[in-house]
Amino acid sequence: xxxxxxxxxxxxxxxxxxxxxxxxxxxxLVTLPTRESTQLTIYNSEDITMVREHRLLTVKxxxxxxxxxxxxxxxxxxxxxFRILDHVDKVDLLDTTFxxxxxxxxxWNIKSRLAGKVPVEIRYFTSGITWKADYVxxxxxxxxxxxxxxxxxxxNNSGELYDNAQVRLVVGKINLVEKIADLARRPAPGKGGxxxxxxxxxxxxxxxxxxxxxxxxxxxxxxxxSAPAKRAxxxxxxxxxxxxxxxxxxxxxxxxxxxKRLVALSVDGVPLKAIYKLTDRTGGQQFTxxxxxxxxxxxxxxxxxxxxxxxxxxGLSPLPDGxxxxxxEYANQDLAYVGGTSTKYVPIGDRVEVSVGDDTDITxxxxxxxxxxxxxxxRQYKRRLDNKWVLYYDLIDYDETFVYEExxxxxxxxxxxAEIERRFDANVILWGxxxxxxxWNSDExxxxxxxHDVESRIEKVDQNHVKYFLDMKPGxxxxxxxxxxxxxxxxxxxxxxxxxxxxx
Amino acid sequence: xxxxxxxxxxxxxxxxxxxxxxxxxxxxxLPERETVRVDxxxxxxxxxxxxxxxxxxxxxxxxxxxxxxxxxxxxxIVFRVIKADGDVNVLNTNYPNNENALYWTVSAAKAGxxxxxxxxxxxxxxxxxxxxxxxxxxxxxxxxxxxxxxQNTSGEDFGRCTVQPGVGxxxxxxxxxxxxxxxxxxxxxxVPIQKRFVFDAAVDQKRTRMYxxxxxxxxxxxxxxxxxxxxxxxxxxxPKSDDDSVRSQAFLGEDWGAYTPLFAKVDLYVGVAQxxxxxxxxxxxxxxxxxxxxxxxxxxxxxxxxxTVTHPRFRHQRTxxxxxxxxxxxxxxxxxxxxxxxxxxxxGEWIIENVEMxxxxxxxxxxxxxxxxxxxxxxxxxxxxxNVEFEIALPPTTIKKKYDLYVTVLRKNRRHNxxxxxxxx
Numbered sequence: 023x024x025x026x027x028x029x030x031x032x033x034x035x036x037x038x039x040x041x042x043x044x045x046x047x048x049x050x051l052v053t054l055p056t057r058e059s060t061q062l063t064i065y066n067s068e069d070i071t072m073v074r075e076h077r078l079l080t081v082k083x084x085x086x087x088x089x090x091x092x093x094x095x096x097x098x099x100x101x102x103x104f105r106i107l108d109h110v111d112k113v114d115l116l117d118t119t120f121x122x123x124x125x126x127x128x129x130w131n132i133k134s135r136l137a138g139k140v141p142v143e144i145r146y147f148t149s150g151i152t153w154k155a156d157y158v159x160x161x162x163x164x165x166x167x168x169x170x171x172x173x174x175x176x177x178n179n180s181g182e183l184y185d186n187a188q189v190r191l192v193v194g195k196i197n198l199v200e201k202i203a204d205l206a207r208r209p210a211p212g213k214g215g216x217x218x219x220x221x222x223x224x225x226x227x228x229x230x231x232x233x234x235x236x237x238x239x240x241x242x243x244x245x246x247x248s249a250p251a252k253r254a255x256x257x258x259x260x261x262x263x264x265x266x267x268x269x270x271x272x273x274x275x276x277x278x279x280x281x282k283r284l285v286a287l288s289v290d291g292v293p294l295k296a297i298y299k300l301t302d303r304t305g306g307q308q309f310t311x312x313x314x315x316x317x318x319x320x321x322x323x324x325x326x327x328x329x330x331x332x333x334x335x336x337g338l339s340p341l342p343d344g345x346x347x348x349x350x351e352y353a354n355q356d357l358a359y360v361g362g363t364s365t366k367y368v369p370i371g372d373r374v375e376v377s378v379g380d381d382t383d384i385t386x387x388x389x390x391x392x393x394x395x396x397x398x399x400x401r402q403y404k405r406r407l408d409n410k411w412v413l414y415y416d417l418i419d420y421d422e423t424f425v426y427e428e429x430x431x432x433x434x435x436x437x438x439x440a441e442i443e444r445r446f447d448a449n450v451i452l453w454g455x456x457x458x459x460x461x462w463n464s465d466e467x468x469x470x471x472x473x474h475d476v477e478s479r480i481e482k483v484d485q486n487h488v489k490y491f492l493d494m495k496p497g498x499x500x501x502x503x504x505x506x507x508x509x510x511x512x513x514x515x516x517x518x519x520x521x522x523x524x525x526x
Numbered sequence: 527x528x529x530x531x532x533x534x535x536x537x538x539x540x541x542x543x544x545x546x547x548x549x550x551x552x553x554x555x556l557p558e559r560e561t562v563r564v565d566x567x568x569x570x571x572x573x574x575x576x577x578x579x580x581x582x583x584x585x586x587x588x589x590x591x592x593x594x595x596x597x598x599x600x601x602x603i604v605f606r607v608i609k610a611d612g613d614v615n616v617l618n619t620n621y622p623n624n625e626n627a628l629y630w631t632v633s634a635a636k637a638g639x640x641x642x643x644x645x646x647x648x649x650x651x652x653x654x655x656x657x658x659x660x661x662x663x664x665x666x667x668x669x670x671x672x673x674x675x676x677q678n679t680s681g682e683d684f685g686r687c688t689v690q691p692g693v694g695x696x697x698x699x700x701x702x703x704x705x706x707x708x709x710x711x712x713x714x715x716x717v718p719i720q721k722r723f724v725f726d727a728a729v730d731q732k733r734t735r736m737y738x739x740x741x742x743x744x745x746x747x748x749x750x751x752x753x754x755x756x757x758x759x760x761x762x763x764x765p766k767s768d769d770d771s772v773r774s775q776a777f778l779g780e781d782w783g784a785y786t787p788l789f790a791k792v793d794l795y796v797g798v799a800q801x802x803x804x805x806x807x808x809x810x811x812x813x814x815x816x817x818x819x820x821x822x823x824x825x826x827x828x829x830x831x832x833x834t835v836t837h838p839r840f841r842h843q844r845t846x847x848x849x850x851x852x853x854x855x856x857x858x859x860x861x862x863x864x865x866x867x868x869x870x871x872x873x874g875e876w877i878i879e880n881v882e883m884x885x886x887x888x889x890x891x892x893x894x895x896x897x898x899x900x901x902x903x904x905x906x907x908x909x910x911x912x913n914v915e916f917e918i919a920l921p922p923t924t925i926k927k928k929y930d931l932y933v934t935v936l937r938k939n940r941r942h943n944x945x946x947x948x949x950x951x
Contacts, residue, residue, distance in 0.1 A: 063776055067798075072777045100656070101759070115710075122704020147777070195733075195798035196779035199757060210706075261856065262776055263665060263762055264736045264799045316925065338859075340800070369801040369854035371861070373925050439890065449815045461814035468815045479891045484807040484848070491890045 058141070060187040062276065063267075064153045064176060066342060067195040070202045071151040071180075075144045081113065081134040090144070091127035096180055098205040099125050101147035112136045125210035149203040150180030151276070153191050155286070155344030159376075161294055161313070161360065163352055164436055168294040168315065172287030172341065174257070174268065176276055184276040193342040193367070194265030257286045259332065259339035266339050287341075289334055291320060297375075298384050298438060302445035302487075306388075309440065311361075311381035313348060317341055317368045341368040346376050383433040384440065384494075391503070392425040417514040423507040430492065430500045437496070443489040446471060448508055452488060454480030467511040473504045560641075562687035564651070564701070566676060571599070572651040574682075577608065577643045582634040586617070591644065592627030596681040602647040605630050612636035650679045653691040655711075655756035657783055660775065661738075663763045665721050670740070670748070672712040672756075678705055693751050714748045722793075725804040725849075726869040734866070736799040742786045753786040758794055802864055802920070805850040811934060812880070817844055822939075840939040844879065851929040853920045861922030868916040872935060878906045878914065880934035887927055895930070904931070 058076040065071065079088065090102065099120070106113050116131040134140070153176045160169040174191055178184070256271040270284060293316070298309040319327045319337040332338055347362040361378035368374045403414035432438045448469035451459055455478070462470065471488055473480045481489045492500055557578040565573040580589060591603065600621070607614040612635035621628050634640065653676045660669040674691035678684070684701040693711050701707060720739040729735070738760070743749040761775040779796040786792040811817040820842035826834045847870070855864050883900035886893060905917040916933065923929065 061774070065777070070777070074774070100757075103658070117710075118708040120706040120708075122702065145775075190776075192776065194800065196777065197781055197795045197797050199780055199782055260765070262764060263661075263778055264797055264801070265776070265778075267764070267776060367800045369803075370856050371854045371924055372852075441890075449810050449818075451810075451814055459814070461816070464814055464816060466814060466816045479893060481893075482809075485810050493891070 060184065061190065062151065062184055062187050063190045063192060064151050065192045065194075065196060066153050066155070068198045068202075069149050069152060070196075070198065071148050073146055073148055073184075076107070077142055077144065078139045079142050080138070081132065081140050082137050083134055085116075086132040086134055088130040088132060089127065090130065092146075093126040095126075095182060096149040096203060096206040098147045098149070098202045099128070100205055101145075101202075102128065103143075103145040104130050105143040105145065106132075107141040107143055109136060109140055113140050120210065123210050125208065147202050148180060148182075149201075149206055150182075151176070151178050151184075153177065155193075155342040157287075157341075157344060157346040157365070159313070159346060159348040160357075161348060161350045163350065165296045165313075165350065166294055168292045168313070168348075170287065170289045170292050170315075170336075171285065172344075173283050174270075174286045174342075175281050175283045177281045178276045178278050181278055183278055186273045187276060189270045189274045189276065191268040191270070192262075192265050193268065193340055196265070256333065257284065261339075266342075268339070285333075287333060287336075289320070289330075289336055292336065293320075295439070298381060298440045299443070300386055300440070301443040303443070306444070307386070308380050308382070309384045309386065311378045313360075313376045313378055314373055316371075316373050318371055337370055340370055341365070341374065343367045348376065348378055384438065385431050385433075386442070387429045389427045389429070390424055391427045393423060395420050395422050397421045415514055417512040419509075419511050420513070421507050421509050423505060425503065425505045428502045428504075430494070430502070432494045432496060432498070432500075434494075435496050438494040440492045440494055441489060442492070442502075443483065443487055445487050446506060446508075447486070449485050450482060450488060452480065452482050454482070454488070456480075465509070465511075467509050470507040470509060471504065472506070476502050476504060559685065562684055563690070564684060564687050565690045566651055566653040567690060567692045571602075571647040571649065572680065573645060574648055575643055575645045577641055579639050579641050582610070582614065582632065582637060582640050584634055584637045587632045587634060588629050589632055589642070590627065590629045592625065594626060597649040598626070599647040599649075600626075600628070602645075603628065604645040606643045606645070607632075608641040608643050610634070610640035611638045614640050648680050648682070650681065652677045655693065655754040656708075657753075657756055657758040659738075659758060659760040661719065661760055661762040661778060663765055665719060665762070667716045667718050668738075668740075668760070670714040670717050671710060672714075672753070673708050674711040675706055675708045676701075678703055678707075693754060712750065714750075717747045721865075722867055723799050723802050723864050724867045724869060725802075725806075727806045728869075728871055731806070734799045734802040734804055736796050738794045738796055739791055740794070741789070741791050743789045749788055752788055753783060753792065755785045756783055757781075758783040760794065760796055799855075799864075801853065801855040802866060803850075803852040803854075804866070804868065807848040807850070809846045809848045809932070811844045811846045819843055820936075839941055839943070841942060843937045843940050844934060845937070846880075846932060846934045849931040849933070851918065851920055851931060852923045854923070863919055863921045866918045866920045868918065868931075870914050870916070870933075870935070871912060872914060872937060873912050874940070875938040876911075876914075877936050877938065878933060879936040880932070881906065882932040884930040884932070885927065886930055889926055900931075906933075 058078060061074040063072040063074070079086075088104075092099075092102075102118075104115055104118070106115060112135040114133045116133050119129045119131065121127055121129070153174055156173050156175065158171045158173075162168070176189065176191075258269045258271060260267045260269065268286060274282065276282060295314045297312045297314055299312060300306060300309045304310070315336075317336050317340070319335055320330065322328050328335070343364065343366050345362060346365050348360040350358045350360050352358065363377045363379075365374060365376050398418060398420040400416040400418050402416050404411045405414045428442070430440065430442075432440075446469040448467065451461060451464070451468050451470045453459060453462055453470075453472045453474045454476075455474070458474070473488065473490060476490050478490045478492060481491075483489055490502070492502075494500060557580050559576050559578055561577045563573075563575040565575070567573075580587075589605070603619075605616055605619070607616075614632060614634050617631040617633055619628055619630050653674050656673045656675065658671045658673065660671075662668065672693060674693065676689060676691050678701050681703055683703050687701055689701065689707070689709070691709065691711060717740055722737045722739055723734050724737055725734045740746065740748070742753055757780055759780045760778040762778050764774040764776055781794040781796065783792050783794060822838060822840050822842065823835050824838045826836040828834060849868060851866065853861075853864055853866075855862055881900055881904060883898050883904060885896045885898050887896070888894055903919045903921075907915045907917060909915055914935075916931070918931065920929070
């Protein structure tokens with residue numbers, strides 16, 4: 023059995039220069055071209071990696087047939103592409119032929135008008151290699167600054183060894199209409215089995231030995247693995263369409279089931295702000311703490327951008343989505359684990375808001391201080407029924423008022439910024455910081471929310487949600503009182519005892 | 527053994543025509559196929575045309591045609607004489623019982639070689655299209671290559687043949703049974719790209735999608751044929767770096783390209799534009815809840831000719847959307863504007879009643895809103911009765927500077943079953 027770990031990503035390429043046009047009759051020469059370089063471009067939004075190999079093919083004038091096989095791998099056969107990089111006016115790719123019943127081998131037919139070496143690129147997609155970002159943040163005691171380290175971790179579960187490869191990571195969400203792993207496992211159309219697994223035992227034996235031989239040769243001509251790195255490799259970041267490309271400098275060995283973690287970012291003195299939010303969207307009982315920082319270039323004390331190396335600054339590339347673990351450092355350098363959460367992609371210039379979980383230091387008690395029903399009116403309506411007017415049920419209009427008191431206490435030793443968002447079960451007419459609305463005295467149905475006494479800006483988020491902001495000092499209790507009147511209209515007939523329906 | 531065999535039995539056949547099928551004499555010398563053309567343009571059937579040279583004797587000749595393990599439509603076989611010295615006519619076609627064979631009785635005015643062409647339909651061959659786009663680094667244009675993959679499971683090994691996969695150029699190949707061949711069918715260079723940032727809450731409520739739009743016409747360096755449906759894989763050229771002598775390409779994304787007639791456009795969803803953020807909220811109409819519905823009245827003419835006024839069962843409905851727009855897109859480290867398209871889906875009779883663009887400055891308690899002129903940065907495009915697009919030239923934004931776009935849609939004359947209720951005095 024083939025040991026997957028021993029397999030190379032550079033699959034054996036058998037070059038058969040066929041001097042006559044009879045396809046089956048002549049296999050004159052088998053050579054193994056030198057692999058010049060390998061490049062892996064790994065995506066994090068989908069299970070896809072683009073592998074790019076450069077090789078030098080020796081061609082002769084006439085039709086050259088090159089066989090490429092990839093048994094027992096997760097390569098998408100539809101993605102395999104062959105590019106001639108030089109002498110393009112003298113060397114043409116005629117077609118790509120997939121043999122009968124196989125999805126793990128193909129043959130390129132090349133027409134050449136020269137004899138010699140031609141550089142080519144073989145490109146394909148494979149599955150099983152992914153990468154993720156993760157961050158470790160170390161906040162100072164008063165939570166105003168943070169040291170941030172960003173890592174990228176490459177996972178290889180493809181069963182293959184990629185050594186001495188250039189590794190590039192793509193930040194962004196690409197669109198894939200079919201999974202690469204599915205395409206790799208899809209049987210060949212038509213009759214017969216496909217791939218290595220479906221072959222008879224004796225045929226598999228032959229394939230294995232051929233593959234092994236090719237592998238030995240391949241290894242022999244490979245340059246030795248690069249010397250161990252003396253310091254952490256640099257990550258070069260570059261924008262590309264809607265994505266960002268992180269290129270890890272130098273060459274890496276990406277081994278099967280041995281995740282590799284590299285530092286992508288190490289920034290000190292990131293300005294940090296803690297913010298506390300309470301919203302009815304998540305129950306409206308408890309505050310959640312968020313750390314906010316900006317993905318912007320760091321400023322010095324005079325407000326000018328600092329000249330820092332790329333790896334030690336923010337705002338030069340987006341921050342990929344990933345897990346964030348946050349710690350606080352006390353004066354005696356003891357650490358406290360604050361919390362961990364996943365964060366979304368953060369564009370350059372945007373703000374990161376990382377939830378660090380519920381915070382019990384700030385409490386909210388909400389009381390219904392008063393409630394009442396007023397302006398109850400029963401109106402009788404008529405409607406046409408079978409060409410006659412009939413009395414409709416009496417329908418009731420009434421106004422229901424609630425007075426709320428929210429008591430917010432901060433047990434924090436520092437100033438705190440809090441946001442409270444409330445939901446009302448009707449279209450909101452808001453009397454807030456912008457003054458009394460024109461339709462405040464309207465008779466239409468709705469939730470008439472009076473928050474104008476609150477010392478804050480009031481924001482109407484949508485037609486049901488209202489938000490207010492508090493800047494809280496330590497050791498002070500805040501009491502917010504507001505009133506909402508639900509104007510209920512045409513309610514009934516359950517509120518109508520008579521429930522009459524008669525001809526006029 | 528899968529084969530198509532053609533034999534020429536020459537000579538006077540007076541008695542032979544009445545012979546039973548088993549007794550037919552087969553010749554061992556077979557005329558070689560000289561040319562074979564395989565045409566897969568029709569999706570269901572594949573047309574095969576082959577030319578052979580048969581030596582005919584003066585008088586009546588029998589030309590045999592038989593096959594095995596290949597699905598030939600017997601009734602589709604056409605025999606034509608392309609070149610002969612003197613008149614050659616097909617007198618009749620004979621179908622031996624229970625055999626995959628037929629023979630033609632051919633009369634020749636003179637003895638000598640004749641080039642004949644036999645055309646027939648077979649099944650089990652298919653062709654599918656796929657595309658590869660190589661996008662320039664500035665995303666202004668691309669090289670679009672059409673590949674046709676032809677699958678031969680017909681049972682027949684075609685030797686040297688001409689394959690017409692449906693689009694693009696014709697290619698000569700050896701094509702064995704069971705093989706698939708992927709061939710470059712066409713190449714369109716410098717095809718202009720329209721890059722679009724599209725937000726459609728019906729498709730994705732949280733993310734803006736990036737599309738490439740291509741036009742299949744001559745002005746845009748295409749327009750040679752309708753593009754068949756197929757998967758489009760897009761790669762982008764990277765800026766040339768020092769340690770990479772050949773310019774690298776990165777995979778951008780893929781999408782199904784729909785069948786695209788000439789002069790039509792094809793939209794390819796490439797990936798998510800995470801730097802362009804849109805949030806959509808449903809707001810109350812200006813003027814409060816009473817403005818959600820406009821009740822209508824219409825004249826009513828009574829039997830006696832008297833004119834009164836009544837409420838028909840139609841009314842206008844008003845919806846107001848707020849879009850919070852943020853653009854963090856950069857190029858070479860500098861913020862840049864983007865063309866954003868917001869798609870909304872409506873129906874029936876409607877108008878865009880009101881548009882308002884606000885600039886939001888500041889955060890939390892220090893927020894100021896300012897209505898700004900929107901005429902130069904906003905355009906509402908009626909696509910059809912069900913679709914409207916808002917095109918916005920969105921300037922760069924920051925954490926402390928955002929835009930809110932308010933659009934009021936008035937959907938007119940909606941039927942409803944609620945009879946207007948009137949108060950009894």
